[in-house]
Amino acid sequence: MKSFVRNPFRLVCLLIAAAFLVMVTSVFGADRRPNKATLTIMTLNTEFMWDGVEPEEGQPNFDWKHSETEAAEHMAEIAEIIRAGNPDIVNLVEVENKQAVDKLNADYLAGRGYQVYFKKGKDTYTGQDVALLTRIDPLVFDRDDGKGQSGNVVKGVSKNLYATFTIGNTKIAIIGLHFLAFPNAEYRRLPREAQADLICKRAKKLFDDGYLLIILGDFNDYDGEEGNRDHIDSMPVTNVLSMIKQLGTGTPGDDLFNAAQLVPKASRYTAFWDQNHNEHIEADRELTSIDHILIANGLRERVELVDIPHNHDPRAVTDHFPVVVRLRCEDETQTGTLLIVALLPNPPGKDIDKETATIRNVSQQAINLNGWKLRDLSGKTWSLSSLGMIQPGAEKTITRHGQPMSLNNDGDTIDLIDPDGDVVDSVTYGPVDEDEVVIRGN
Structure with missing residues (x-):
């Protein structure tokens, strides 16, 4: 094992950096x-x-x-x-x-x-x-x-x-x-x-x-x-x-x-x-x-x-x-990665086949959607893995095609879950009419 004592300057720098990180966390x-x-x-x-x-x-x-x-x-x-x-x-x-x-x-x-x-x-x-x-x-x-x-x-x-x-x-x-x-x-x-x-x-x-x-x-x-x-x-x-x-x-x-x-x-x-x-x-x-x-x-x-x-x-x-x-929060900038920007809970035809959700990449880098999913309040999900890579600023739409989660026509909360299981974004909506698109912010 290397000893930091042999390089006291390095040790001092590390201690200062650690103290700074603690200070930043406590201040912000x-x-x-x-x-x-x-x-x-x-x-x-x-x-x-x-x-x-x-x-x-x-x-x-x-x-x-x-x-x-x-x-x-x-x-x-x-x-x-x-x-x-x-x-x-x-x-x-x-x-x-x-x-x-x-x-x-x-x-x-x-x-x-x-x-x-x-x-x-x-x-x-x-x-x-x-x-x-x-x-x-x-x-x-x-x-x-x-x-x-x-x-x-x-x-x-x-x-x-x-x-x-x-x-x-x-x-x-x-x-x-x-x-x-x-x-x-x-x-x-x-x-x-x-x-x-x-x-x-x-x-x-x-x-x-x-x-x-x-x-x-x-x-x-x-x-x-x-x-x-x-x-x-x-x-x-x-x-x-x-x-x-x-x-x-x-x-x-x-x-x-x-x-x-x-x-x-x-x-x-x-x-x-x-x-x-x-x-x-x-x-x-x-x-x-x-x-x-x-x-x-x-x-x-x-x-x-x-x-x-x-x-x-x-x-x-x-x-x-x-x-x-x-x-x-007027003085905040959007620092997230992906957002749910649109949902179609009540499409013409069979909901189980035709419901859709649209995701936007608001980060500055491409993101692999393998392992990402949508989840409703009951815990049922849609996998987003089939969407592959999504480029910065781009949007991709997933169609239900028989997946377990239902976009309830009388309202629901839909979470966007990353591969680590963390909630990255969430949208709550109320009752919708047939072919009505839920747009983020509406």
């Missing part, structure tokens, strides 16, 4: 987004996402507690919601611990570029916590153990996190939270406002450090501002949402807006509460909006999409629906 963080031109963010209350492994945390009981099999089924359904939204950053609410989130990521979201970020909270009664799944490694990840005040009540936020990112030339800070329950209870007004006061303090510090803010999670409260109200005009008993949107400073420059205002009012509901325990959904009083994504006004023009997809039964999976926001 890894970015595993398949599409660098956008940033998609989701908040999702998972309703007790436990792993069923003893000893389990918290005192409340629920159907899948103490059962690894039933807990795994619940976790798989949560993963399906995440896959459908294909977010780059997910704020997860009501998770048990890091072990549970690691299991979600490893067993049900493998190959999608996520890393788990988790700090233990202080809710010992429910055992619930919040966590981040993210394709972009944060520069800072922490929680705020301070306290806020409203009236004579001093209160902390047992379930919160914050993370900072630099994306291109934009500094973004995310605060994830889960506030005290019972939106309509007057006795919770001051405690929840005290929690909001703490979040305002943390947000103001981040704003003063030059970050554009995104504050999201289960606020357990309504937004009473005209234009933001949910589909049944639920009105809050607190000032929680108005406090956080204004950060309590009276300075318009640091204000945030509720992304829900960009969702049609009829679709503005994020949670189901079975008030009379009859297992029926009474939409006019049991579906409300208590989960929110608040966004800095400085990011308003970058918002491409806001959605509250209602694609699962809240009585069977989780009693909350996800909120999804997609932002345009």
